[in-house]
Amino acid sequence: MAKGVFLHRADSIYDDRPEERYQFPSQYLSRASQFVGDWVVYYEPVKAGKKGYFAIARVEEIVPDPTIANMYLALIEPGSYLPMEYTVPFNDHDGLVERGLLNESGKISGRAQAAVRPISLEDFNRILERGIPDVDDMLPRTDASEPKVVESHFSETVEPFIFDQERERISSISNRLVRDRVFRKIVLDAYDCRCAITGFKFINGGGRAEVEAAHIKPVEANGPDIVANGIALSGTVHWMFDRGLVSLSDNLDILVSRQVNDSDRIWSLVNPSRKAELPRHPTLRPHPRFLEWHRQNCFKC
Incomplete structure (x- = not known):
């Protein structure tokens, strides 16, 4: 096994869905096969956007693409995909x-152009430390102390005691505390800390946004921790959304269940347009497949 990098562009011609699969041509098969059972980091080239290194995931298996000859799919282990709290640029202050892309002369080698490439544990750790730091800069919503998050980067040494720590750190990437922290930040950033249903944006005295990050398709149903499966909601609206009392159409109209006992009060909370207030960038808005899941499996028509 080995860790790797997958290049991905938002406007990619390939049939990629980073949280589920990564499509690549046969020329990369032997290289990508090394990543099965291990982690990869997704990178968006500078010419394609500003993301840089933006997510990690574990490769579960590689299979031939059933729709196109000489193409393969790296299937992502369900629930392993995790966006970075902070996108990591190709170059930073250091x-x-x-750094594995540098040649003997200290210049960037042609390996940087490879869509699928291995990455050293040291470089992987460096990206992870910058993208998912140990310190949570989002203040607690209440004064109650929160459980301490286990250090999320990987150790490179092979001493027995450190090796045990390394296993714990790898496990912490899938730890719900870490994933919820990351999910909350990326969703609230996308929505500017504003409730999509009411339009309210409240910040408490401690500087904490009084809005929550809700999964549209819940984790228990294998809903991914991505912005397109998230929506920022105030506490009461989040409760109603999870219980199917409110939902969204594919056109992002706000829906209120006919089973609600006081629909007039609920509509009074909804922003006047009766459309959800969403991120400007289309890729950050709720994906129709998740909205459909919510309407079919949760919403009480």
């Missing part, structure tokens, strides 16, 4: 982040 220079090149993925």
Whole structure:
């Protein structure tokens, strides 16, 4: 096994869905096969956007693409995909982040152009430390102390005691505390800390947004921790959304269940347009397949 990098563009011609699959041509098969059972980091080239290194995931298996000859799919282990809290640039104040791309002359080699490439544990750790730091800069919503998050980066040493720590750190990437922290931040950033249903944006005295990050398709139903499966909601609206009392159409109209005992009061909370207030960028808005799941499996018509 080995860790790797998958290049991905939002406007990619490939049939990628980063949280589920990564499509690549046969020329990369032997290289990508090394990543099965291990982690990869997704990278968006500078010319394609500003993301840089933006997510990690574990490769579960690689299979031939049943629809196109000489193409393959790296299938992502369900629930392993995790966006970065902070996107990591190709270069930062310390220079090149993925230093394995430097040649003997200290210049960027042609390996940087490879869509699928291995990455050293040291470089992977460096990206992870910058993208998912140990310190949570989002203040607690209440004064209650929160459980301490286990350190999320990986150790490179092979000493027995450190090796045990490394296993714990790898496990912490799938730890719900870490994933919820990351999910909350990326969703609230996308929605500017504003409730999509009411339009309210409240910040408490401690600087904490009084809005929550809700999964549209819940984790228990294998809903991914991505912005397109998230929506920012105030506490009461979040409760109603989870219980199917409110939902959204594919056109992002707000829906209120006919089974609600006081629909007039609920509509009074809804923003006057009766459309959800969503991120400007289309890729950050709720994906129709998740909205459909919510209407079919949760919403009480």
